[in-house]
Amino acid sequence: MAKRTQKAGATAKFGARYGVSVRRNAGSAMAKKSKKYTCPVCQYKKVTRKSVGIWHCNKCDYTFAGGAWEPFTRASDANSRILRRSVEGATTADMAFIAQQAAMDYERSLLESEEE
Numbered sequence: 001m002a003k004r005t006q007k008a009g010a011t012a013k014f015g016a017r018y019g020v021s022v023r024r025n026a027g028s029a030m031a032k033k034s035k036k037y038t039c040p041v042c043q044y045k046k047v048t049r050k051s052v053g054i055w056h057c058n059k060c061d062y063t064f065a066g067g068a069w070e071p072f073t074r075a076s077d078a079n080s081r082i083l084r085r086s087v088e089g090a091t092t093a094d095m096a097f098i099a100q101q102a103a104m105d106y107e108r109s110l111l112e113s114e115e116e
Helices: 009-014 020-034 074-088 092-115
Strands: 047-051 054-057 063-065
Touching: 009 020
Parallel strands: none
Antiparallel strands: 047 054, 054 063
């Protein structure tokens, strides 16, 4: 006899309720939550979620705050970049000035290429 349903995975408990996109999003969130991640200290893939935003490495016993579903979010990546720049000596004003100069140089090169 043929199978009647597709594999639903962790979202099988919802049955036919809530719609496909909601169940798909819930499934991806549950998969992210239970996945093991790499520890920022010992570099082993032993980081698991203890509760919402609390992540713990089972090897080196390091506990840190992160996102609700993943330990490292886009905002945390941006913050670490800002911190690294401040440690290296470049301030945000310096970075803004560098970006402005690069934009002006690009505009000049466009104008020069149009004139030729």
